[in-house]
Amino acid sequence: MKKYLILFSLLVGLGISATAQRSLYSVNYTVTLPTGNTADFIDVVSGRGFALEFQKFINDHVAIGGEFGHSTIFERTENEVYTRETASLSGIQYRYQYAYPIMATAAYYHSFTDLIRPYASLGIGTIANKRTIEMGMYKSEDTHWQFGFRPELGVLIQPADNVAFRVGAKYFGTLEGGGLEGQSNLSFNIGLVILNN
Amino acid sequence: MVDFIKRSSFGLLLVSGLIACSPEGATFVEEQDVVYTNYNKDFNFSSKSTYALPDEVISISNGGLAGDTDQPEFLPPQLANPILATLRSNMNALGYREVTESADPDLVLLPAALQTTEVYYYYDWWYWSWYYPGGGAGWYYPGYYPPTVTSVRSGSIFVQMTSPKDVDSNNNIAVNWIAIVNGLLEGEPGDAANRIDKTLDQAFSQSPYLQK
Numbered sequence: 001m002k003k004y005l006i007l008f009s010l011l012v013g014l015g016i017s018a019t020a021q022r023s024l025y026s027v028n029y030t031v032t033l034p035t036g037n038t039a040d041f042i043d044v045v046s047g048r049g050f051a052l053e054f055q056k057f058i059n060d061h062v063a064i065g066g067e068f069g070h071s072t073i074f075e076r077t078e079n080e081v082y083t084r085e086t087a088s089l090s091g092i093q094y095r096y097q098y099a100y101p102i103m104a105t106a107a108y109y110h111s112f113t114d115l116i117r118p119y120a121s122l123g124i125g126t127i128a129n130k131r132t133i134e135m136g137m138y139k140s141e142d143t144h145w146q147f148g149f150r151p152e153l154g155v156l157i158q159p160a161d162n163v164a165f166r167v168g169a170k171y172f173g174t175l176e177g178g179g180l181e182g183q184s185n186l187s188f189n190i191g192l193v194i195l196n197n
Numbered sequence: 198m199v200d201f202i203k204r205s206s207f208g209l210l211l212v213s214g215l216i217a218c219s220p221e222g223a224t225f226v227e228e229q230d231v232v233y234t235n236y237n238k239d240f241n242f243s244s245k246s247t248y249a250l251p252d253e254v255i256s257i258s259n260g261g262l263a264g265d266t267d268q269p270e271f272l273p274p275q276l277a278n279p280i281l282a283t284l285r286s287n288m289n290a291l292g293y294r295e296v297t298e299s300a301d302p303d304l305v306l307l308p309a310a311l312q313t314t315e316v317y318y319y320y321d322w323w324y325w326s327w328y329y330p331g332g333g334a335g336w337y338y339p340g341y342y343p344p345t346v347t348s349v350r351s352g353s354i355f356v357q358m359t360s361p362k363d364v365d366s367n368n369n370i371a372v373n374w375i376a377i378v379n380g381l382l383e384g385e386p387g388d389a390a391n392r393i394d395k396t397l398d399q400a401f402s403q404s405p406y407l408q409k
Contacts, residue, residue, distance in 0.1 A: 081403045086238050089231065137351055
């Protein structure tokens with residue numbers, strides 16, 4: 001847990017103190033589509049999410065940085081019976097999964113000067129997945145820290161020197177760990193990008 | 198200027214993100230109802246044919262002690278009758294035939310209403326000794342255990358299905374099926390019968406092994 005906090009504060013610190021040339025900040029709204037094991041738990045698209053990114057260009061095309069985000073997916077299940085051995089339990093369940101990705105990222109931007117700048121990016125780090133189930137008057141809550149990665153494809157639309165808009169799609173995946181099987185989702189994001197040239 | 202936009206947009210986004218992150222949970226009291234069933238997997242329900250059902254539902258709350266009074270407390274008829282009627286209609290629909298408790302039934306259903314802070318509350322055999330054919334010394338649950346969850350103030354309807362012919366060496370009576378319907382003791386009194394009906398029906402429908 002401590003190392004994640006250090007990593008997180010490092011990323012936040014970078015974001016606040018970086019005033020050097022040729023860096024970008026972005027604020028993104030995300031829509032999450034659960035896939036795989038995540039979809040087995042909650043199979044509903046959610047618009048509750050955001051991502052904050054900072055990247056610094058090390059040459060004309062390549063930037064490295066960090067990302068912190070949050071998404072909530074939610075589903076209400078009804079008419080389901082949960083059976084373990086001889087015991088059966090039924091009732092309305094409210095399921096939540098809160099994901100907090102904290103990642104180091106590297107991106108390749110195809111063209112630095114054009115209006116349209118497609119890019120490919122890869123992030124590696126951790127995702128804290130917090131699962132909550134409410135059933136009747138009872139509630140279970142567990143947070144699982146997992147190793148995570150996310151490839152991303154997207155495009156920057158840059159109408160001015162300092163401002164651009166981002167449209168992108170990420171695939172978030174985690175490996176089994178922290179007492180939870182591997183999770184995954186597709187995340188579509190649109191965002192505002194501030195560039196320091 | 199860019200710097201100002203940058204910093205304020207980050208702050209705004211963080212705040213709005215945190216506010217937006219929790220959708221609503223249960224809104225209505227009946228959404229809190231939970232139905233739990235468990236059974237003795239070595240017991241062959243389909244080989245049984247008759248059952249007996251008392252005409253009272255025992256009322257038990259925390260604090261009362263078995264044997265404090267001459268008789269246990271009973272649920273008022275407006276609550277007891279829907280419980281008994283739902284149990285009867287489900288048992289009949291499954292193919293069992295009702296007989297009186299003195300007619301040597303294969304199965305006996307013992308319903309109780311619990312106002313406690315626990316889903317499962319061990320209540321003493323004494324509560325049913327006035328009714329039960331053949332008598333007994335206590336309960337036991339062959340091969341399974343009822344749940345032990347502590348909760349806020351809630352009410353449960355707790356139905357135990359016993360087989361009077363199966364008594365162990367200590368004269369304890371085997372409970373072969375239990376159903377616990379747990380919910381908040383709130384809401385409109387008029388809805389209580391509907392909630393009882395729906396949740397007890399669910400207890401039977403999630404127990405397909407009871408089918409004859």
